[in-house]
Amino acid sequence: MITFGILATSPIAHEWMTAVNATGAYRLGAVYSRTLAKAQAFGEAYGSEVVAYDSLEAFLADPALDLIYIASPNGLHVSHSRLALEAGKHVVVEKPAVLRPAEWAELLSLAKEKKVMLFEAARNVHEKAVALVADFLKDQEILGANLRYGKYSSKMPALLAGELPNVFSAKFGGGALMDLGIYPLYLAHYWFGKPDRVAYQAQKWDWDVDLAGQAQLLYGDCLVTLQTAKNYTTYLPSEIYTRQGTLILDSIEAIGSVRFRDLSGQEQALPVTVASHQMEEEAVAFARMIEAEDWSAWENWAQLAQDVHETIWNLRQDATLVFEGD
Amino acid sequence: MITFGILATSPIAHEWMTAVNATGAYRLGAVYSRTLAKAQAFGEAYGSEVVAYDSLEAFLADPALDLIYIASPNGLHVSHSRLALEAGKHVVVEKPAVLRPAEWAELLSLAKEKKVMLFEAARNVHEKAVALVADFLKDQEILGANLRYGKYSSKMPALLAGELPNVFSAKFGGGALMDLGIYPLYLAHYWFGKPDRVAYQAQKWDWDVDLAGQAQLLYGDCLVTLQTAKNYTTYLPSEIYTRQGTLILDSIEAIGSVRFRDLSGQEQALPVTVASHQMEEEAVAFARMIEAEDWSAWENWAQLAQDVHETIWNLRQDATLVFEGD
Numbered sequence: 001m002i003t004f005g006i007l008a009t010s011p012i013a014h015e016w017m018t019a020v021n022a023t024g025a026y027r028l029g030a031v032y033s034r035t036l037a038k039a040q041a042f043g044e045a046y047g048s049e050v051v052a053y054d055s056l057e058a059f060l061a062d063p064a065l066d067l068i069y070i071a072s073p074n075g076l077h078v079s080h081s082r083l084a085l086e087a088g089k090h091v092v093v094e095k096p097a098v099l100r101p102a103e104w105a106e107l108l109s110l111a112k113e114k115k116v117m118l119f120e121a122a123r124n125v126h127e128k129a130v131a132l133v134a135d136f137l138k139d140q141e142i143l144g145a146n147l148r149y150g151k152y153s154s155k156m157p158a159l160l161a162g163e164l165p166n167v168f169s170a171k172f173g174g175g176a177l178m179d180l181g182i183y184p185l186y187l188a189h190y191w192f193g194k195p196d197r198v199a200y201q202a203q204k205w206d207w208d209v210d211l212a213g214q215a216q217l218l219y220g221d222c223l224v225t226l227q228t229a230k231n232y233t234t235y236l237p238s239e240i241y242t243r244q245g246t247l248i249l250d251s252i253e254a255i256g257s258v259r260f261r262d263l264s265g266q267e268q269a270l271p272v273t274v275a276s277h278q279m280e281e282e283a284v285a286f287a288r289m290i291e292a293e294d295w296s297a298w299e300n301w302a303q304l305a306q307d308v309h310e311t312i313w314n315l316r317q318d319a320t321l322v323f324e325g326d
Numbered sequence: 327m328i329t330f331g332i333l334a335t336s337p338i339a340h341e342w343m344t345a346v347n348a349t350g351a352y353r354l355g356a357v358y359s360r361t362l363a364k365a366q367a368f369g370e371a372y373g374s375e376v377v378a379y380d381s382l383e384a385f386l387a388d389p390a391l392d393l394i395y396i397a398s399p400n401g402l403h404v405s406h407s408r409l410a411l412e413a414g415k416h417v418v419v420e421k422p423a424v425l426r427p428a429e430w431a432e433l434l435s436l437a438k439e440k441k442v443m444l445f446e447a448a449r450n451v452h453e454k455a456v457a458l459v460a461d462f463l464k465d466q467e468i469l470g471a472n473l474r475y476g477k478y479s480s481k482m483p484a485l486l487a488g489e490l491p492n493v494f495s496a497k498f499g500g501g502a503l504m505d506l507g508i509y510p511l512y513l514a515h516y517w518f519g520k521p522d523r524v525a526y527q528a529q530k531w532d533w534d535v536d537l538a539g540q541a542q543l544l545y546g547d548c549l550v551t552l553q554t555a556k557n558y559t560t561y562l563p564s565e566i567y568t569r570q571g572t573l574i575l576d577s578i579e580a581i582g583s584v585r586f587r588d589l590s591g592q593e594q595a596l597p598v599t600v601a602s603h604q605m606e607e608e609a610v611a612f613a614r615m616i617e618a619e620d621w622s623a624w625e626n627w628a629q630l631a632q633d634v635h636e637t638i639w640n641l642r643q644d645a646t647l648v649f650e651g652d
Binding site: 212233235246 | 469470472478527528529530538539540542544547548549551553555557558559560561562563565567568569571572574587589
């Protein structure tokens, strides 16, 4: 059983609670909020023995906590992760964990020094279906892929009305790539590895952040295309092309079905199972590594995150998407 | 009634016959083949008064013919079109009509000089559904589009076995872009105009022709992506993104359904009708322009073809796809 503390009582923290409660591997030990009443209310909703803190220092020093789940605003992820790691806690930090690969590298080296595990909560890459696809592709020659996640943002009307919601602010590392693009990027890196070259054609707002865009990841002459958008919705499935046929995925951020159509048009469905909660599979994966002290598995995941953040950085350079602090 | 001659008795010439017979606007007057028996057999299949020729000169000099339909191999399209235009005939030439925009410009100027009409048989752009989409988009702000046509070629096994079928030969202007990519390119030019900039990421075979590729057409920062392939099949629909929602097309080379999903997820179907034969709508369009002597409509279509071939040329330059004779 992993006893964990929750840093920040945002809606996603409630989702995390539902997910970890489904795993049976975690116990909520403490909650931190700048407002004690909020921490107390959150804790009470999930158990009578949860300690509430409004002091970050005291919260992180709580010896009962093995792990800190960080759900604070994106701009605070790095500093909160650093503090939690320095306190010797395992860390699960919501994505994007960092805005720059150097920050991830720094956190990683701190985690290694402190002998704790640091995870970016890239939940979709832990879905069983993702491993199933990897296994299916193992002996096939990949010709290319077409992955996407584009969803009209509820904040678009405000943006068009002249406001600047955080999700579209370069100051907070906003835009489509950081928010939604990271989902297909994780899968591309998991399935195909780190690309040789990348390019990003961004549709920008006010020369600042990307509302939509198309990334090209090149592996030799094999092209993986990623589409992302916050100013429109795409309803298209994703596809992976192999010498033997086409693999069709209904989604890349919550895979519900995977079908393979071979060159003759014959179709087979892969035996996809869907977890009871979207965040459950990542929670199980993190618990397994921590409990088994599987440092080698952890380093693989940490390296995957490093590669993803390096690719995001390269894509941003290509499209001249500059965040404050770059 | 337009009396026409058929140049070359290939399978597509039979398709053309079925289509024009459905229109009631055309009459087959003569057939040319290098083998007289072939010309006779083709003519007999469609009427007792069809003249058969094995002399190209005599065929093109036949005063009964108003128009020549050219279905010879791609490599002969330009020279056959030139001869037919010089003989003062209207010309319908199968696509790709030319491999280089300069060739189309030359044919066009010859057609104008001879006061006849020249058409590239880009059949899909004449579908009623295409005009319906244009009309639907008229008052909407376009954010981008994602058009595709990729189909596994029956000649792929031969290519992989070391042969070089014509459809994959740079000598004959082969590859995915010229063969299938021209379909989405025509629609993109019809709906969105000539792009400001283009780029093509090609997956090549032997550094020669493209087996698959992704083209980017930029209109300001509005991105239209075209996917094409002959080494795999894509089953994805196409999409057009507007400020009001997403238009979903089941196909771009034979549109059967068009649905618009607005920002709230409400869906409406456009009243798409499908012709009895895929080539019927182009045949009707060509007949209408010729019979009404609508030179201004014809010049618009001729300019569209010119724009498409200029874009193909620019895409080829970007991907260094060099054909013999470039």
